[in-house]
Amino acid sequence: MVKAVVGANWGDEGKGKITDMLARESDIIVRFQGGANAGHTIVNNYGKFALHTLPSGVFYTHTANIIGNGVALNIPILTEEIKSITDRGVPAPRILVSDRAQIVMPYHILQDQYEEERLGGKSFGSTKSGIAPFYSDKYAKIGFQVSELFEEELLREKVAGVCEIKNVLFTHLYQKPAIDPEELLAALHKYKEMIAPYVCDVSAYLAQAIRDGKTILLEGQLGTLKDPDHGIYPMVTSSSTLAAYGAIGAGIPPYEIRQIITVCKAYSSAVGAGAFVSEIFGSQADELRRRGGDGGEFGATTGRPRRMGWFDCVASKYGCRLQGTTDVAFTVLDVLGYLDEIPVCVGYELDGKITTEFPVTAKLEQAKPVFKMLPGWKSDIRGIREYENLPENCREYVEFIESQIGYPITMVSNGPGREDIIYRKSVLQK
Ligand code: GDP
Numbered sequence: 001m002v003k004a005v006v007g008a009n010w011g012d013e014g015k016g017k018i019t020d021m022l023a024r025e026s027d028i029i030v031r032f033q034g035g036a037n038a039g040h041t042i043v044n045n046y047g048k049f050a051l052h053t054l055p056s057g058v059f060y061t062h063t064a065n066i067i068g069n070g071v072a073l074n075i076p077i078l079t080e081e082i083k084s085i086t087d088r089g090v091p092a093p094r095i096l097v098s099d100r101a102q103i104v105m106p107y108h109i110l111q112d113q114y115e116e117e118r119l120g121g122k123s124f125g126s127t128k129s130g131i132a133p134f135y136s137d138k139y140a141k142i143g144f145q146v147s148e149l150f151e152e153e154l155l156r157e158k159v160a161g162v163c164e165i166k167n168v169l170f171t172h173l174y175q176k177p178a179i180d181p182e183e184l185l186a187a188l189h190k191y192k193e194m195i196a197p198y199v200c201d202v203s204a205y206l207a208q209a210i211r212d213g214k215t216i217l218l219e220g221q222l223g224t225l226k227d228p229d230h231g232i233y234p235m236v237t238s239s240s241t242l243a244a245y246g247a248i249g250a251g252i253p254p255y256e257i258r259q260i261i262t263v264c265k266a267y268s269s270a271v272g273a274g275a276f277v278s279e280i281f282g283s284q285a286d287e288l289r290r291r292g293g294d295g296g297e298f299g300a301t302t303g304r305p306r307r308m309g310w311f312d313c314v315a316s317k318y319g320c321r322l323q324g325t326t327d328v329a330f331t332v333l334d335v336l337g338y339l340d341e342i343p344v345c346v347g348y349e350l351d352g353k354i355t356t357e358f359p360v361t362a363k364l365e366q367a368k369p370v371f372k373m374l375p376g377w378k379s380d381i382r383g384i385r386e387y388e389n390l391p392e393n394c395r396e397y398v399e400f401i402e403s404q405i406g407y408p409i410t411m412v413s414n415g416p417g418r419e420d421i422i423y424r425k426s427v428l429q430k
Contacts (some may be wrong), residue, residue, distance in 0.1 A: 007223025008319030010270035014331035016040025032249030034221035035072030133237035174244020203251025218246035224319035235274030268309035294416035313404035318358035385389030
């Protein structure tokens with residue numbers, strides 16, 4: 001049984017918490033895309049952790065945690081992250097890295113920084129983790145697969161070839177120092193030693209696991225609106241954030257993915273540039289940001305304050321549709337308990353008409369939000385375990401949003417911990 005946990009929106013929906021929670025009943029957790037550019041925050045009995053590269057199953061001793069071929073693998077960050085959790089008392093996790101995963105090279109990180117400097121104010125809000133140059137090189141067919149670290153002659157040749165291209169860019173376009181091929185090769189030798197204990201033929205491993213009836217959890221990073229095809233291009237990430245890509249980025253048949261749990265947060269937040277129709281500003285935004293998530297809405301990787309907004313039914317309906325949602329996990333609902341009234345964006349005003357279909361980027365920039373006010377519940381809902389015990393206005397908020405997006409909300413998260421979850425049967429469930 002393969003399940004995917006993915007985001008409906010701009011990321012930071014609380015996927016880490018849901019994955020950590022579901023990992024208890026899973027055998028294998030797989031990261032299938034993205035890199036160390038975004039983070040998941042997880043709160044459990046070992047403490048609070050921000051993971052960037054490790055799958056969110058690493059806190060259990062019964063799980064295998066896989067970095068799939070679709071991931072942008074930053075080897076030093078992976079090694080540091082393993083150390084950072086084991087230093088805090090977490091038992092050494094079982095980690096497998098695909099021999100086909102490609103490596104984020106030191107020059108990708110430099111290129112990302114140089115490009116941001118060059119663009120100045122017109123930048124895309126990159127986290128400068130080398131992700132965009134990494135994926136460009138992957139598709140330009142000058143990337144390095146993990147398996148190539150173990151082929152010395154090939155490695156030497158490829159390094160020389162790539163340095164030729166990169167050094168034209170570095171010295172001429174960016175006016176920066178050239179890369180020394182020998183230094184680069186030495187770094188790759190170190191990478192080889194660091195990664196050797198984890199390398200695995202992941203697709204073969206997963207094929208066997210599927211035959212053995214294991215439960216596999218695909219863990220997505222970011223959300224639909226950051227997908228390079230279906231998101232707010234060009235303000236997107238460089239790898240697909242959709243559950244469908246889980247099949248490719250892990251190396252399994254698409255029809256094996258039976259459950260797609262799309263995570264939606266009870267309000268909106270976004271990082272980086274780009275249109276954000278239900279965005280709010282000023283003291284209203286500051287208050288939601290301060291109260292949001294678990295200790296405020298600030299980036300897990302960058303510490304940047306997130307942009308804040310009300311729940312957006314248009315974006316979330318679209319986000320759920322593209323994921324192929326079977327279940328919605330509705331998170332961080334507890335945070336809204338302070339509000340007298342809660343605005344919800346139910347439509348976009350565009351060219352004098354109201355639409356509930358998410359438009360292409362050029363149109364999105366012109367869209368104005370249409371808000372509906374729902375009554376607040378003015379109480380703390382943390383600790384409640386039964387859906388019926390939630391305040392009536394709170395249930396109405398959940399049910400209103402469910403009816404707008406059209407996908408069943410089967411889980412409601414009312415706190416950051418593993419146990420802060422309410423399961424419910426939705427009228428939309430088949
Ligand atoms: P991810 O990237 O989708 O995993 O999301 P993040 O980890 O960046 O952001 C989610 C934040 O919300 C984290 O700080 C979580 O601990 C926290 N969180 C998750 N679910 C809940 C919830 O139901 N209530 C509260 N208050 N915080 C939550």
